[in-house]
Amino acid sequence: MRFVADLHIHSKYSRACSRDCDLEHLTWWARRKGISLVGTGDFTHPAWYDHLGENLVEATPGLFRLRDDLDRDIDRRLPPSLAAAPVRFMLSVEISTIYKRGDRTRKVHHLVYMPDLSSAARFNARLAKIGNLGSDGRPILGLDSRDLLEITLECGGYLVPAHVWTPWFAVLGSKSGFDAIQDCYVDLAPHIFAVETGLSSDPEMNWRVSSLDQYRLVSNSDAHSPPALGREATVFDTDLDYYSVRSALETGDGFAGSLEFFPEEGKYHVDGHRKCGVRMEPEETSAHRGICPECGKPLTVGVLSRVAELADRPHGSRPAGAAGFTSLVPLPEIVSEIVGTGPKSKKVVAEIDKLTAALGPELVILQDVPVDDIAVHSPLLAEAVTRLRRGEVVRDSGYDGEYGVITVFEPGELDRRRSAFALFDYDAPAPSTVERARPAPAPVPVAVATPVAESAGSSLLDGLDPEQRAAAEVAGGPLLIIAGPGTGKTRTLTHRIADLVTSRGVPASECLAITFTRRAAEEMAERLALLAPDAVDEVTIATFHSLGVLILREHGARFGLSASFGVADPERQLEVALSVVADGKEARELVDAGDARYKKALRAQDLVDFDDLISLPLSLLEESPPLVSGYRARWRWVSVDEYQDVDEQQYRLLRLLAPPDGNLTAIGDPDQAIYRFRGADVGFFLRFREDFPGARTVQLTRNYRSSTAVVTGAMQVIAPSSLVPGRELRPMVDHGAAPIGVHHASSEAAEAGFVARTIEQVLGGASFHAFDSGRVVGDGTQGLGFSDFAVLYRTDRQSRALVEALTQSGLPFQKRSHDRLADRPGVARIAHDLAFAGGSTVLERVRAVAGDDHTAYELLKPLAAECGADFERFHTALALGVEVDTWDPRADRISLLTLHASKGLEFPVVFIVGCEDGLLPLRWPGSDDVEAVDEERRLFFVGMTRAQRHLFLSHTSGRPKSPFLAALKAYEQLGDAQPKRKRKGTQLSLL
Structure with missing residues (x-):
């Protein structure tokens, strides 16, 4: 059978990859595209490996499919034209090896494939002894490529060099690769039988290099999100099983060619300097001797030049027996060009939905559907597909990490054609949105406006708003950034760091960024990878606790720790405590109290516990001024996120790492300080300018998250006890004029019923029963799913009524905890x-x-x-x-969270229940702590500002209304709080 395969993708566990990179989304998109075989990606990641084992079953020898219940769910969500197509998975992973060979550092990426989970497990066990497999789905190993191939073969798999021409990380790359496949894999090179050509080259370019004749030239998407599946792919004409695919690659029998990007669209096709806005064809590069005329530094040599360097045949040569290829532009990008909005916009998504429902998968539409059938839906699209099939496209080449642009219409042509007919009945966009450059994707999440992305050759800071830019541009010294909710805190901080290392000569290795959670650290790393890809690996991005691990790895010997000490998990902590005392209850008390006997036993086993990761580095630095000086010299630029949340030990640690006149950037918002119960002290934020004399202060006041009504209401609530003098927050997006809704319910059960009822109303109904019963009469707010709703509460006990009401209404939900380990x-x-x-x-x-x-x-x-x-x-x-x-956890469900758990999140629709005195603020018996009430007000402010479009506040008759609600000056009163009274029965007389 003839089928399309995409065997290079990534999971949600790879950095800078979509959270939707899971098996269900991949299956859905593979059917939408017309792809029968997909790589799993990332099988070396422990969590992803477990997920594969739990959700895949063997379908044919060496290939897998989703288990029946998940597969049926996807069938139900697809139109008949797509639902029946089988999708199989092959175990795959991309591995980066960085090592010294000869006088050069080599950086080569490889694709490894395994026939079954047990083989993958053996492979993972081998690699776990070499590097860390849990930090990234695309592991980085200090291992020679040849040795990786040997391990692969010993475990029963095969290896394909990945995107072989990419300058920085490829076997034939201009920066760190080799001049031949054989040079890389030496004595084991005969076991390589296929190479991946990458997005910036196509088979025709590779045919110029005769040493590649012995390899099958495969293509894959390297997808970081499911919609990117199939942008490049490989075609087979074999049985759909692992061994037939492998045989086709080894022998060529059954290998039917590839589906390609136009290579000019690849981001390393030609030479140049993105920073300088310089782009050159190979001849121009040669004339300039490879030097950028703007900055005088070497140009990034692209794939076209590198191929020419290694070529021993003229352009247009084709080896005997070479499989063919087809160059395509993804269907969403073609529709995007015609419609004039981004390929992820609602307009484009809606039209692709209609097209695939009517005509079949996207790849079939592009290659096989008669253009007359396409013309029924859109004459312009039919013309575009006709040109694409003839290879008649306009090419604007990518360079130095900047994607190229491929269009099917000449500049201005669409405007002329629209005078005759329109596409999909949409109004024509402004001319500037359809000429030459493909429009940028719609912002994510939908309806949240963010500053415009940077264009090629511009400053990294050009996309920031004036306040964000003012903060990012501060040259040095202490800097305090007061960032209100939704003002782009992480965006500002990452742009500042990226600008320091790319434009202002600050070595990336001298930058330390500290966050409070691993998720925040990962997000920062992902953003920096996009802004400064060449420097991100040298920037130290850590949580306070992972920073403690780093320091103890280097100097833990002073506490009797080896460089490979372990961090005891809770179970191990208890085991250690039980070695000191026999009673389980007493052992738990030792752990909770940090008893000296327990700590001594930990050290004896070369272990620390979670609390030690801050206390030990702190005591180490406080006792060693030379060590302090060393770390201050190592990290001259320190950035701290969520500074309002630091506790006393973290504060002392920061004071040691950053001198009073040092380059410390602290960012946060004292009006979002809500973790006093964890030891956090907002006072450290408020005294920043005392601790760091001469510190600059910049406020971010433009809110890109919430509607005007939400911002206005939140500001009214926080005003009585705001810790920010002259607090200002200005809404910058238009989510409509929906006011804040306030509901007074007769009981918690009635309140929960209001929540369930309102969710259905805003959704426009979640079932036929919602319409039949009269609960829903309109089509609601468009464009929302269950995951767009969050219900927030002060205490976990309040969730019980909500769980019952949502269950009774048949609405899917998930309870999420805020507790840190x-x-x-x-x-x-x-x-x-x-x-x-x-x-x-x-x-x-x-x-x-x-x-x-x-x-x-x-x-x-x-x-x-x-x-x-x-x-x-x-x-x-x-x-x-x-x-x-x-x-x-990936399913689309309503979120039930405590107010503390909502910090850092955002949702189009938010409910805050229990807005009552005694819950908000939560009052402890006999306590009149004013600061505690002020923190409760800040907690309410945090909850309100999670909302983007709609905010509903509710309270019941069981307690007095929250005093915080008194500050609201404009809202809509919803519903009737008073229960209907039953009429007294009437005794009828028979006389």
């Missing part, structure tokens, strides 16, 4: 970790920790709720050793 008591922390680990021994292990069944069940009960599972089913499954079927 370090904040959980020992037993609860262990139970949480074990419960979410799954498997047959969970209950047994929790019972051993808890001491008895009753305590174990009480610990697991809220965790079962977080999983979305019925508790009786949950603990019965655990007791029987059956793995519990928890909810998939």
Whole structure:
């Protein structure tokens, strides 16, 4: 059978990749595109490997498919033209090897394929002894390419060199590669039988290099998000199984060629300097001797030049027996050019939905559907496809990391044609949006306006608003950035760091960026990778705790630790404590108290616990001024995110790392300081200018998240106790004129019913019953899914009524916890970790920790709720050793969160329930702590500013209304709080 394969993709565990890179989204998009075989990507990542094992079943020898229940769900969400197509998966991973060979550092990427999960497990076990497989789905190993190939062969797989011409990370790349495949893999080179040509080259270019004749020239998308599947792909004419595909690559029998980008669209096709705006064809580069005429530095040599350098045949040569190829432009990009909006815009997405429903998969539309059939839907699209099939496109080549642009219409041509007919009944856009350059994608998330992205050759800071730019441009010294909610805090900080290392001569290795969570650190790394890809690996991006690990790795010997010390997880902590005392309860007390005997036992096993990761580095630096001087010289530029959340130990650590006149940038918002219960002290933020005399202060006041009504209301609420003098927040996006809604319910159950009812109304109905019952009469707010809704509450107890109401309404939801690992008591922390680990021994292990069944069940009960599972089913499954079927976190569901858990998130629609005195603010018996009430007000402010379009506040008759609501000057009162009174019965007389 003839089929299309895309065997180079990435999962959500790879950096700078979409969270939608999961098996279900990949399957959905593969069917939409017309792709039958997809690589899994990232099978070396522990979490992704487990996910593959849980969700894939063998379909044919060496290939897998989604398990039946997930596959049926995707079928139901696809039109009949797409639902029936089978999609198979092959175990794949991209691996980066960086090593010295001869007098050069080599950086080569490889694609590795395995026939089954057991082979992949053996491969992973081998690589785990070499490098860290858990930090990125695309692991980086200090391993020679030849040795990686040897391990691959020993585990039963095969290897394909990835995007072989890419300048920086490829076997034939101009910067760090080799001049021949054989040079890289030496004695094992005969085991290489295919090479991936990459986006910036096509087979015709590769045919000029005779040493490549012995290899099948494959193409894949290297997709970082599911919609990018199939932008390049390989065509086979074999049986659909692993061994037939491998045989076709080895022998050429059944290898039917490839589907290609136009190579000019690749971001390394020609030579140049993006920073200088210089782009050159190979002849121009030669004339300039490879030197940029603007800055005098060497140009980035692109693929076209590199191919010419290694070519021993003229352009147009074709080896005997070489498989053909077809060059395509993705269908969304063609429709985008015609419509004049981004390829991810609602207009384009809607039209692609219609086209694929009517005509079949996208690749079939581009190659096989008769143009007359396409013309029925759009004459312009039919003309575009006709030109594409003839190769008649306008090419604007990419260079030095900047993608090229391929269009099918000449500049101005669409305007002339629109005078005769329009595409898809849409109004013609302004001429500037359809000429030459493909429009930028719509902002993500939809309807949130962000500053415009930078164009080629412009400053990294050009896309920032004036306030963000003012903050990013500060030359040096202490800097305090007060960043209100939705003002682009992370964007400003990452642009500042990127500009320092790319434009102002600051060595990337001298930059340290500190965040509070791993998620924030990963987001910062992803953004920096896009802004400064050549420097991001040298910037130290760490949480406070991972920074502590780094310091202890280097100097932990002073505490008796080796450079490879371990961090004890909760279970290991308890085991260590039990080596000191025999009683389980007393052991847990030792752990929670940080008892000296327990700490000594930890050290004896070369271990530290979570708390040690801050306290030990702090004591180390406080006792060693020379060490302080060394770290200050190492990291001359320090940036700290969420500075309002630092606690006393973190504050002291920062004061040691950054001198009073040093280059410390602190960013945050004291009006979002809500973690006093964790030890955070907003006072450190407020005294920044005392600690760092001469510090510059910049405020970010432009909110790009929320509607005018939400911003105005939030500002009114925070005003009475704002910690920012002259607090200002200006809405910069238009989400419509929906006012804040305030609802007064008669009870918690009625309040929860209001939430469920309103969600259905805003959605425009989630079931036929919603219309039949009269609960929904309109089509709601367009463009929302369940995951666009969040219900926030002050205490977890409030979620019970919500869970019941949403369950009764049939609305899918998930409860999400805000607890950080370090904040959980020992037993609860262990139970949480074990419960979410799954498997047959969970209950047994929790019972051993808890001491008895009753305590174990009480610990697991809220965790079962977080999983979305019925508790009786949950603990019965655990007791029987059956793995519990928890909810998939990627599914589209309403979020139930505490207000603390909502920090850092945003949703189009937000409900805050329990706006009552005693809950908001939460009042403890006998306490009149004014600061505690002020923090509760800040917590309410945080919750309000999570909303983008709609904000609903509700309270019940059980308590007085929250005093915070009194500050609202404009809102819409919703519903009737008073329950209907029953009429008294009437005694009828028979006389």
